[in-house]
Amino acid sequence: TTAALMISTTAAMAEGETVGFAQIGSESGWRAAETALTKQQAEERGIDLRFSDAQQKQENQIAAIRSFIAQGIDAILLAPVVATGWDSVLEEAQEAEIPVVLLDRQVDSSDELYLTAVGSNLVHEGEVAGEWLVNAVGDQECRIVELQGTTGSTPAIDRKTGFENVIAGHDNMEIVRSQTGDFTRAQGKEVMESFLQAENGGKDICALYAHNDDMAVGAIQAIREAGLAPGKDILIVSIDGVPDIFKAMADGEANATVELTPNMAGPAFDALEAYWADGTAPEKFIQTESRLFTQDDDPMGEYETRKGLGY
Numbered sequence: 001t002t003a004a005l006m007i008s009t010t011a012a013m014a015e016g017e018t019v020g021f022a023q024i025g026s027e028s029g030w031r032a033a034e035t036a037l038t039k040q041q042a043e044e045r046g047i048d049l050r051f052s053d054a055q056q057k058q059e060n061q062i063a064a065i066r067s068f069i070a071q072g073i074d075a076i077l078l079a080p081v082v083a084t085g086w087d088s089v090l091e092e093a094q095e096a097e098i099p100v101v102l103l104d105r106q107v108d109s110s111d112e113l114y115l116t117a118v119g120s121n122l123v124h125e126g127e128v129a130g131e132w133l134v135n136a137v138g139d140q141e142c143r144i145v146e147l148q149g150t151t152g153s154t155p156a157i158d159r160k161t162g163f164e165n166v167i168a169g170h171d172n173m174e175i176v177r178s179q180t181g182d183f184t185r186a187q188g189k190e191v192m193e194s195f196l197q198a199e200n201g202g203k204d205i206c207a208l209y210a211h212n213d214d215m216a217v218g219a220i221q222a223i224r225e226a227g228l229a230p231g232k233d234i235l236i237v238s239i240d241g242v243p244d245i246f247k248a249m250a251d252g253e254a255n256a257t258v259e260l261t262p263n264m265a266g267p268a269f270d271a272l273e274a275y276w277a278d279g280t281a282p283e284k285f286i287q288t289e290s291r292l293f294t295q296d297d298d299p300m301g302e303y304e305t306r307k308g309l310g311y
């Protein structure tokens with residue numbers, strides 16, 4: 001059929017194309033899954049993927065992009081660690097006529113400097129997390145502590161904004177402490193320890209909002225070590241949907257998470273294949289879904305499913 005023919009033509013267009021991936025690092029379980037799925041997607045499509053791990057440093061990502069440009073590759077995937085400072089290198093890629101696709105985080109630059117961006121609505125994720133907590137606490141006084149993601153990254157900025165938007169209308173709810181844990185488990189634990197200490201051993205904390213699951217998992221350990229029951233004495237809501245948070249939910253130690261798909265590369269390669277085939281320009285933003293999961297949503301089943309997904 002014509003459709004089948006078109007599909008095979010498009011696939012043939014991707015065969016042998018070379019794509020550079022300027023990845024942030026491996027700060028979280030979600031990030032590691034995104035990397036694994038990108039490699040898997042590239043292999044399935046016959047794309048030659050050149051992978052660079054920037055160890056969380058923007059300067060390393062910029063150097064990787066410059067090296068991709070020098071190699072004359074066919075496209076660049078960029079997961080930008082922070083929002084600002086990309087204009088020059090994106091202009092260099094554009095001058096070299098290499099399309100750039102942003103993955104999971106956004107940049108402050110003009111959208112004319114990249115082909116498209118694949119990601120979730122990060123403000124909405126914060127709102128979903130906030131709404132869950134609003135419903136969970138009702139009229140009860142709730143002093144909230146917040147673990148922010150990497151400073152200057154769009155998920156940290158937008159997830160904070162979304163959550164604050166929702167709790168703003170509720171006088172019984174207040175963020176009493178907020179600090180970055182850089183999206184890592186280790187820093188999530190460390191910062192939570194300082195929150196607990198500052199808040200009467202944790203007795204004055206009603207809930208934790210963490211910008212990702214990994215920080216929540218670190219914090220859960222800190223709460224346990226402080227002699228409190230995570231998920232009960234302190235409610236826990238976070239974002240990503242990694243296997244370990246489902247495990248924690250199954251154990252009653254975490255309460256809710258907003259899922260983010262780690263398969264950003266699938267839609268990114270689809271857009272590139274159409275672009276390579278006949279110059280089709282995708283929409284500037286390809287949005288992935290966000291879904292709330294709680295202890296009532298078969299967390300053990302979700303854990304098992306995710307374990308089989310590349311996590």
Ligand code: GYE
Pocket residue numbers: 027028029030031104105155183211212213214239240260
């Ligand atoms: O939620 C977090 C990761 O950029 C949206 O980065 C992504 C975030 C993700 O390290 O776990």
